[in-house]
Amino acid sequence: MAFTAMLKSRLTGLGCRLALAGAISSFAFNFALAQALDKVSFGTNWVAEGEHGGFYQALADGTYRKYGLDVTIVPGGPNVNNRILLPVGKIDFFLGANTLQAFDAVEQNVPTIEVAALFQKDPQVLIAHPDQGIEKFTDLKKLTLLISREGVATYYQWRKADYGFSDAQVRPYTFNPQPFLANKRSAMQGYVTSEPLAIAKAANFTPKVFLLADQGFSAYSTLIETRRDLVDKRPDLVQRFVDASTIGWYNYLYDDNRAANALIKKQNPEMTDELLAYCVSAMKKYGIADSGDALTLGIGAMTDARMEDFFDKMMRAGVAKSNLDYRKGYTLQFVDKKVGLDLRPKR
DSSP, X not given: OHHHHHHHHHHHHHHHHHHHHHHHHHHHHHHHHHHHSEEEEEEOSSSSXXXXXXXXXHHHTTHHHHTTEEEEEEOOBTTBOGXXXXXXXXXXXXXXXXXXXXXXHHHTTOSEEEEEEEESSOOEEEEEOSSXXXXXXXXXXXXXXXXXXXXXXXXXXXXXHHHOOOGGGEEEOOSOSHHHHHOTTEEEEEXXXXXXXXXXXXXXXXXXXXXXXXXXXOOOEEEEEEEHHHHHHOHHHHHHHHHHHHHHHHHHHHSOOHHHHHHHHHHOTTOOHHHHHHHHHHHHHHTSSSSTTHHHHOTBOOOHHHHHHHHHHHHHTTSSOTTOOGGXXXXXXXXXXXXXXXXXXXX
């Protein structure tokens, strides 16, 4: 019995030492993994919302970590301008609103560049009252149009050039829907992923919705923008961020996105489950992220032909100068690789 007890004691001691060695090895591995992760800061252009869902998905489900990235999402907002932090190195990537920002960076000689376009369609819409004889896009010429200052300077110039809309129709839009609700002979700007739901809830009717992208406004939206020096010096880092973000968008649209939505609501308590669900539904219905070239090249796709088409429209509308070398504003180096196509449900 003494021998048995001694043997048991030695085996127990050996087991403890092996367990301790295993714990140390596991700790060392995890520490090394943590040390190996590249810290990345990504600034968005607005407070956390469903339109940013794919990035929060990649953060929540560990996709960024799988790609060797320790990502911090820095939300924007009405009093936050993350875009100015990018060229000075305070953040590594920025969420660009649309292609026009790339043209502006070239014109202003800002050393930034677009590396992926997560939205094939700009979500910008015009919203009209039902039962007012507004059935097609050109019928909007009959209405007073509530457009923001930025909208007037950009997409409204295209509408004037290509569709013959007039400045006399325009009234200032202050992001308050009340003037629109009070005037049935008006239309207001908005995002297809949010404002139609807000209008329906406030006025108890389903509004008419006209997506500018489906009328020929061919801007990309929700672009990943970074510095030229990061592209030159650390292309592998840029590629990993683009690929992981792309996978995040597939999973946000087509898989379990509850953890991503929980992160969004944590950063923006005003966001609701209803609005997040509506946003995802609208993105799918209108093909905001997954349509056009993305169907064959993967979410995030960009092409030279599409960029040229949009530049020509903006030049014709007087928004972009004819001598602008717009090609300096983007690169196809990191996209069109069919990343994530296997994650799309079979149709």
